[in-house]
Amino acid sequence: MKIGIVGLGLIGGSLGLDFTRLGHQVVGVARRQATCEAAIAQGAVQQASMDLQALSNADIIFICTPLHVIESTAIALVPHLSPQTVLTDVGSVKGTIVDAVTRHWPNFVGGHPMAGKTEVGIEVAEPHLFAHRAYVITPTAQTPLAAVDRLATLARDIKAVVHTCSPAIHDRAVAWISHLPVMISGSLIQACLQEPDPQVRKLAQQFASSGFRDTSRVGGGHPDLGLLMASHNRQEVLRSLTVYQQQIQQLMAWIEAENWEAIAAQLTENHHVRPAFTQSAPAPDTAEP
Amino acid sequence: MKIGIVGLGLIGGSLGLDFTRLGHQVVGVARRQATCEAAIAQGAVQQASMDLQALSNADIIFICTPLHVIESTAIALVPHLSPQTVLTDVGSVKGTIVDAVTRHWPNFVGGHPMAGKTEVGIEVAEPHLFAHRAYVITPTAQTPLAAVDRLATLARDIKAVVHTCSPAIHDRAVAWISHLPVMISGSLIQACLQEPDPQVRKLAQQFASSGFRDTSRVGGGHPDLGLLMASHNRQEVLRSLTVYQQQIQQLMAWIEAENWEAIAAQLTENHHVRPAFTQSAPAPDTAEP
Numbered sequence: 001m002k003i004g005i006v007g008l009g010l011i012g013g014s015l016g017l018d019f020t021r022l023g024h025q026v027v028g029v030a031r032r033q034a035t036c037e038a039a040i041a042q043g044a045v046q047q048a049s050m051d052l053q054a055l056s057n058a059d060i061i062f063i064c065t066p067l068h069v070i071e072s073t074a075i076a077l078v079p080h081l082s083p084q085t086v087l088t089d090v091g092s093v094k095g096t097i098v099d100a101v102t103r104h105w106p107n108f109v110g111g112h113p114m115a116g117k118t119e120v121g122i123e124v125a126e127p128h129l130f131a132h133r134a135y136v137i138t139p140t141a142q143t144p145l146a147a148v149d150r151l152a153t154l155a156r157d158i159k160a161v162v163h164t165c166s167p168a169i170h171d172r173a174v175a176w177i178s179h180l181p182v183m184i185s186g187s188l189i190q191a192c193l194q195e196p197d198p199q200v201r202k203l204a205q206q207f208a209s210s211g212f213r214d215t216s217r218v219g220g221g222h223p224d225l226g227l228l229m230a231s232h233n234r235q236e237v238l239r240s241l242t243v244y245q246q247q248i249q250q251l252m253a254w255i256e257a258e259n260w261e262a263i264a265a266q267l268t269e270n271h272h273v274r275p276a277f278t279q280s281a282p283a284p285d286t287a288e289p
Numbered sequence: 290m291k292i293g294i295v296g297l298g299l300i301g302g303s304l305g306l307d308f309t310r311l312g313h314q315v316v317g318v319a320r321r322q323a324t325c326e327a328a329i330a331q332g333a334v335q336q337a338s339m340d341l342q343a344l345s346n347a348d349i350i351f352i353c354t355p356l357h358v359i360e361s362t363a364i365a366l367v368p369h370l371s372p373q374t375v376l377t378d379v380g381s382v383k384g385t386i387v388d389a390v391t392r393h394w395p396n397f398v399g400g401h402p403m404a405g406k407t408e409v410g411i412e413v414a415e416p417h418l419f420a421h422r423a424y425v426i427t428p429t430a431q432t433p434l435a436a437v438d439r440l441a442t443l444a445r446d447i448k449a450v451v452h453t454c455s456p457a458i459h460d461r462a463v464a465w466i467s468h469l470p471v472m473i474s475g476s477l478i479q480a481c482l483q484e485p486d487p488q489v490r491k492l493a494q495q496f497a498s499s500g501f502r503d504t505s506r507v508g509g510g511h512p513d514l515g516l517l518m519a520s521h522n523r524q525e526v527l528r529s530l531t532v533y534q535q536q537i538q539q540l541m542a543w544i545e546a547e548n549w550e551a552i553a554a555q556l557t558e559n560h561h562v563r564p565a566f567t568q569s570a571p572a573p574d575t576a577e578p
Contacts, residue, residue: 114498134496165492173492176481181504184473187536189559192465192566194532203454203462207423208566209403214503215470220563223556230544230552241541243483247476248537252530255519263519267512270478274509277481277497 002027003154004061006073008039008048011090011113012064013125016044018158021127027054030122038122056080060150062111063089067228071100078104086147092174093232094138094167102142109147110138110167112174113160120222128159135160138167175236177277179229183241185219186226188212291316292443293344294351295362297328297337300379300402301353302414305333307447310416316343319411327411345369349439351400352378356517360389367393375436381463382521383427383456391431398436399427399456401463402449409511417448424449427456464525466566468518472530474508475515477501 001024005012008030019026020043028045029052030036036048047054055061055077063073070089077087087108091097098110114134117124135155139148148164155162165173195201219226230237254262290313294301297319308315309332317334318341319325325337336343344350344366352362359378366376376397380386387399403423406413424444428437437453444451454462484490508515519526543551 114496116498133498136492136496161495163492163495165488169486169489169492172484172486172489173496176484176489176493177497177501180480181477181500183540184477184537185504186556186559187533187540188470188473189563189566190536190555191469191529191533193558193562194536195461195465197458197461199454200458200461200465203425203452203458204465205565206450206452207403207425207462208466209405209422211470211507212466213567214506215474215508216559216563216566217503218500219504220559223553223560226556227549227553231547231549234544234547238541238544240480241537241544244476244480245534245537245541247479247483248473248530248534251472251476252527252534255523255527255530258520258523260516260520264512264516266479267475267515269482270475270505270509271512273482274478274505276494277478277505278502 001025001059001154002057004029004055004058005045005064006052006055006061006077007064007066008035008044008122008125009064010116010120010122010124010129012062013039013042013044013122014115014127014129015062015064015090015113015158017042017125017127018130019154020044020046022157027058029054035122039125042122042125044122044125052077052080057082058085060086060088060154063087063091066224067091067093067097067232070097071104074101074104074108081105083107086150088147088151091232092178092229094136094170096232098138098140098167102140106142107144107147109143109151110170111151111155112136112138112170113155130155131159133160134163136163136165136170138165138170140167171233171236172239175233175240179233179237180240180244182218182221182226182229183237184244185216187219189216189219290314290348290443291346292349292351293318293347294334294353295341295344295366296353296355297324297333297411297414298353299405299409299411299413299418301351302328302331302333302411303404303416303418304351304353304379304402304447306331306414306416307419308443309333309335311446316347318343324411331411331414333411333414341366341369346371347374349375349377349443352376352380355513356380356382356386356521359386360393363390363393363397370394372396375439377436377440380521381467381518383425383459385521387427387429387456391429395431396433396436398432398440399459400440400444401425401427401459402444404449419444420448422449423452425452425454425459427454427459429456460522460525461528464522464529468522468526469529469533471507471510471515471518472526473533474505476508478505478508 028048094110295318317337383399
């Protein structure tokens with residue numbers, strides 16, 4: 001199969017490494033010549049170019065660019081596509097993307113491989129990044145079944161666990177476990193900065209340990225990522241924050257009223273339900289400082 | 290020096306391992322015979338007993354019990370103490386503890402070694418647990434200077450970084466970086482449980498990855514710990530939650546108004562200030578599931 005990859009970063013490069021290993025013809029497109037050369041040198045692609053023309057006649061093309069340029073990349077690709085070319089993306093929001101890109105290319109199917117690490121770029125691409133991780137495919141009623149099948153087969157070939165749901169359901173689910181954590185984690189850092197006493201602020205920084213480090217990690221991540229989540233999944237992020245806000249208010253009311261029984265029951269429930277959310281998560285990323 | 294340790298868990302056991310290695314006479318007291326035997330077998334103490342009498346004539350005694358039994362342990366210890374015995378504790382809240390225990394034993398100085406790990410118990414005690422970590426000492430105007438000196442010297446001997454501040458300042462600082470994270474992390478888990486659509490709830494669990502895992506870690510920890518933080522540091526926890534609540538409201542207002550510039554500025558600030566809080570934190574605890 002001829003597979004095209006636009007955007008040779010962590011995700012695009014790692015997909016390329018796996019597809020190359022499986023014997024596919026993999027052609028990459030990046031904005032910079034240095035990235036093209038690095039991707040070839042790493043074995044992530046066999047050919048690489050800064051020209052989308054290189055992807056003509058591809059059987060499937062993965063758009064692995066940042067969220068805000070997926071649509072413009074698709075528009076630029078269209079003149080180079082054969083009618084049977086399947087277009088897909090790896091963006092972390094699906095509703096707006098699927099709507100927009102399908103209008104330009106009906107043979108599009110949205111995808112979201114739920115893998116990543118703290119670092120970005122082709123240098124940190126690695127084989128088997130998607131193995132045993134969720135790969136969400138989000139067809140609509142109009143998506144050609146053959147396009148879904150082609151993507152699902154490739155995802156399973158790289159050992160990912162395929163889930164299929166509508167773009168709307170996807171966006172609601174990731175708001176809870178991916179976008180909401182970024183928002184509430186960032187607000188933790190901001191809250192600490194509001195302490196007016198400089199001695200307390202300084203000691204807080206000196207005393208901060210693994211609890212603060214873990215809880216603040218995604219909130220202190222790359223600013224673009226949080227911004228794209230909030231702007232592209234705005235309604236669902238607001239919906240989850242509204243519910244979260246109510247939980248904080250409830251907890252404050254219980255502490256105010258010294259209702260320790262209610263708090264104990266909630267903390268016990270948290271302790272027992274959390275493993276259902278973390279059983280599929282990979283080992284902690286020890287590269288994180 | 291004769292050093293007593295009441296409560297032979299992770300902290301008490303680890304202190305014992307370090308003090309024994311430094312050549313001190315270390316005597317432990319635990320509630321269960323099996324714990325006493327395990328502590329001796331591990332080399333955490335040279336003698337261990339279920340009777341506080343074993344600690345008579347100690348130069349310093351570390352109360353390493355859970356927060357809610359520190360005061361009652363001190364009361365039980367008093368009949369066995371020589372006038373010059375320094376009493377200290379390792380509790381994570383200092384205001385209420387220092388007030389209460391000082392009334393029973395004026396030669397008391399509050400302490401808080403900021404070290405820990407996910408697991409608890411004598412089995413996971415380890416040498417050098419406190420090395421390069423903050424050890425907060427919280428004297429009041431009435432605390433004998435000799436008591437502060439004795440504790441500070443021992444803390445520096447085990448390579449901890451000694452910080453001295455009032456109990457009130459300590460409690461305010463740890464509310465920000467230790468207690469608030471537990472509260473907001475727990476509310477994240479609770480918020481996800483409020484999703485009414487079972488399909489979304491199930492997919493959210495299946496999609497949850499390292500971001501959710503890290504942000505929810507301390508909120509899904511042992512229920513007793515969060516409860517003791519909220520109840521023993523109630524005012525400061527409420528104060529930090531009030532400020533946090535305002536941050537969440539501000540963020541929601543910005544998303545609602547599509548004020549992406551304000552959000553980008555805040556996320557960028559988060560990204561840049563977080564390292565000031567995490568430079569002293571140890572490497573991620575890879576034992577955490």
